[in-house]
Amino acid sequence: MEKPIDAFWLKRLEDLKEALEANHFEVHITQTAASARELFLEEILPGLEVKTVSWGGSMTFMATGLYEIMRDDDRYEVLDAFKRDVPREELIEIRRQALLADLFLTGTNAVTEDGQLVNLDMIGNRVCGITFGPRHVVIFVGRNKIVSDLDEAMVRVKNYVAPVNAMRLDMKTPCVNTGYCEECNSPQRICNTWTITEKSFPKGRVKVVLINEDLGF
């Protein structure tokens, strides 16, 4: 067999698709970040009525290249929550307004084999957008985000995702020095709000694009 690792993960993604669909998510499977981008632009986006668009922090979403494409598409009013060189107050206001966007694009920290999305936020704008507000949510998920259950999801997020994110953001938190979560009380603690999205409500509001690549962390 050629590419046995990809074949292995495709089986896992197909099982996960069934589990997520049983939880009322709309689900698509693609092989690469580039094919996820094409699928979104050609099959998902045309079916949605979108005037305003925004996003929440996600390395996987960034890997698709859709950030630049959507940001620069003047057919949409873009609430650019990743805008650089703007005062923090302005950025927070953009993130508040983003919660009323027609379309919200992001990733997930983990997804369980029985089809639940698990996330942990610093500010909360990403988990809020996933939960309520934007009319449509599209979540891009690399195969490396699959975990067996909620316990494994929380271990993954707390002992891997959060320290790596703290390092990426140059936070002054103990995990940046030790590589382990120290359950800190730092003002820059990035672990403040957990969400477990058991099902999409209404059905199909949250669309999940599963990608057969390791993406993000």
Ligand code: SF4
């Ligand atoms: S609680 Fe603090 S130490 Fe633990 S991962 Fe989050 S930021 Fe790092």
